[in-house]
Amino acid sequence: MNILLAPDSFKDCLSATEVCRYLDHGIRRIYPHAEIKSIPVADGGEGFVSAMLTALGGTEITCPVRDPLGRKIHASYGILGDKQTAVIEMAAASGIELLKPDERNPLVTSTFGTGLLMRDAIERGCRKLIIGIGGSATNDGGTGMAKALGYRFLDHNGEEIDSGGGNLNQLAHIDHSSVFPLLKETEIRTACDVTNPLTGKHGAAAVYGPQKGAPPEMVAILDQNLEHLAQIIQRDLQVDVLKLVGGGAAGGLGAGLVAFSDARLQAGFDIVKEQTGLEKAVQQADIILTGEGKMDHQTKEGKTPWGVAQLALKHSKPCIGVAGSLGEGYDELYEEGFTALFALPNGPLSLHESLAQAPQLLADTVEQIFRIIRMTQRG
Incomplete structure (x- = not known):
């Protein structure tokens, strides 16, 4: 049988x-x-890396990163047997389970650690990344991730704004002159199983902000800030993410991956089905x-x-x-x-x-x- x-x-x-x-x-x-x-068919959330390594073989890699509050931690990802494809769970570095309930605050949490995982994989020779974006603690539109890859987010005085979704209203310009060069040579696919747009009543802040520690007044601020981010992205990078299907995933990381790394959003099940x-x-x-x-x-x-x-x-x-x-x-x-x-x-x-x-x-x-x-x- x-x-x-x-x-x-x-x-x-x-x-x-x-x-x-x-x-x-x-x-x-x-x-x-x-x-x-x-x-095993984990489709982008918890257990995604383990499932892909079990099905396809490969190596688990551990490297130093930062948690959502910027503290030093170690996180793991997988490199598949072809040595060219890395499988990453954003939750390993930027997940809500890394924070105590009283630490959860999407005004300040960042996806910087996820960007460090991506950078480490690229530096090890991977030119294909598959990123699962479930279980986030963040609402920064992927700006933290992008900072780790060389983007600079500047205010009207040319100073870098602080991390977190609460500071995006200060953004005046996105400087992409020093982006990690190998990023352009890397194909990035994102396992995304929600269809939420970046903003609005079905957006990242409104739907997922409360579980990340955001009361109603904070949700309103986060939503406005993400809309502002989308406007600056369109002006400076010529990428329209405001109505992107799935752009609201992981506090806007879905939109950020598309805008800052030319990622392709796909249903996690479809990626696993194809790969395995x-x-x-x-x-x-x-x-x-x-x-x-x-x-x-x-x-x-x-x-x-x-x-x-x-x-x-x-x-x-x-x-x-x-x-x-x-x-x-x-x-x-x-x-x-x-x-x-x-x-x-x-x-x-x-x-x-x-x-x-x-x-x-x-x-x-x-x-x-x-x-x-x-x-x-x-x-």
Whole structure:
């Protein structure tokens, strides 16, 4: 039996790579000699680097950077086996999880550390970067990232403005005369799974600012500042990012990557599908397993398990979804390529207990699934 494992992470619990491991354990209790292929499908957020390295091979690189508040830390990224492609999670250097709740302040947080990761990869010879931009602590429109790559953001006196989204209103001129030369030789693709524009009621500040520590009055300031940044970008760089689909991702880093590094924004799932050969693996599989922490009616709005199920449907393959929980409207997924859906808890459990027992619950649930499959095959 040829089995493909292609899950996303179970957020705040298990990475996509770990989910694959425990699914594998459960299957092998019933089919110890099964051919099992694991393609963890983190699509730009947490676990993106680990998933890509697991699927494609490569090396994890650790280097000194700065966290969102400018403190010295070390962060990691991956260089794939071709030695030319680096995979970076912006959250490794500029993520919200790096800050305590009382430290979160998008007026001052910066993406500078993400730019340092990019620069390190380019200096090591990588000419292709794939950047996942989920989980940010920032709202600086990517200006911190750009500073690390040689851009200068100047006020009316020709002085560099301070970092953070709260200072963008002081911006008068973008100096790109000293940009890191190798940046122009580097192809950058951005795994971006939101469609929010840079500003407005659906923009970076309005939608994501509150979770980064911004009360309503701060959201208004951040939104105005990003609009000002977009106007200066268009004037000085001749790039229009104001209405860019996905430009509001990661506090405007989506727009910043396009403006400052000529990046291409793509759905994270599409990048992973292409890089890992996921569709070919689906074609070769007898059964596909996918899943994430919660599956409900929102899953079909482009989330990773839905993407996997769509490939299974395209190639007439059975696709089983395994989730920490099944929410409202999960039954709609049966029309989207899923053959069956299973939730993990096997009794009344608190959230804490469910998270702690997730590895065992995953293995046990999949064991039961494949006991049924074995029985039907014998019949």
